[in-house]
Amino acid sequence: MSLRATARIVAAPDGSLPVLESDGPLALRRTRAPGPYTRVTVVGAMSAPLGGDRLLLEAEVRDGARLLVDSAAATVALPGVDSAPATYDLRLTVGEGAELRWLPEQLVSAEGSELRMRTTVELAEGARLVLREEQILGRHGERPGTLATRLTVRRAGRPLLDQELGYGPGAPGGWDGPAVLGGHRATGQLLVVDPAFLAEGGERGEPVESRLLGEHAVLVPLAGPAALVTAVAPDALALRRALDEGLELLAPK
Structure with missing residues (x-):
């Protein structure tokens, strides 16, 4: 039987968490944080997402707050009794002068699963964001499930990034070809938004320049x-x- 679950995080500038609501498989725990961040770890309380599940995780970082969200383990999308695809939505809001570091573990698309994942981020003009996404297409020795992801980021109400990706047997043809994955089974991205990139002069005031990171990663x-x-x-x-190299270049601790 499929389930519906909604979990919520609200971080305040004094380091408190006025809202920390777990639900179903989304168990939220306040954990010890490095540096100035309030830290929340997502702990999987049960196997999810399964076919037909509807999961929603909302996080609000109020003006001036600094929040780090990670997870205790990888999220594994699995087939379920319900043949409908599972959905997992992330809705993130970051206020003026606030910072969110969204650094979960990998999402694994297991054979036979079908997951649609949507991440929507609303940033104030002076907000900072570090967001990592990692997808592993199939567990060891198995084919991937069907995975569709969309990441939409708006800053001060204006579009900053909107991209949609699809992998697996239900995705459009060519996803595993030389122009996309080239036979690889792990893919991901790191997005860093920081008003300091627009500053003139200073250590982090220089414009970000395109560069290769290793053999199969690029920073743009x-x-x-x-x-x-x-x-x-x-x-x-x-x-x-590869993503850690980019993180160290763009957003060192």
Whole structure:
């Protein structure tokens, strides 16, 4: 039987969490944080998402607050009794002078699963964002499930990034070809939005320049105070190394 679950996080500038609501498989725990961040770890309370599940996780970072969200383990999309696709929506809001670091573990698309994942981010003009997405297409020795993802980011009400990706047997043809994954089974991206990219002079005031990171990753500037690292890799470890390199360049701790 499929389930519906909604979990919510609200972070305040004094380091408190006025709202920390878990639901179903989305168990939220406040954990010890590095540096100035309030930290919340998502702990999987049960297997999810399964076919037909409807999951929603909302996070609001109020003006001046600093929030780090990670997860205790990878999220594994699995087939279920319900033949309908599962959905997993993330709705993130970051206020003026606030910062969100969204750094979960990988999403694994298991054979036979079908998941539609949508991430929507609303940023104030002076907000900062570090967002990592990693998809592993199939567990060891198995084919991937069907995975469709969409990431939409708006800054000060204006579009900053809107992209949609599809993988697996239900995706349009060519997703595994040389122009897309080239046979790799791990893919991901790192998005960093920081008003400091627009500053003149200073250590982080220089414009972000395009560059290769290893053999299968690239860092590119976006039209705004933002940069995107996109990578493919043979496995999860190699993918994380590439994205960590980009993280150290763009948003060191």
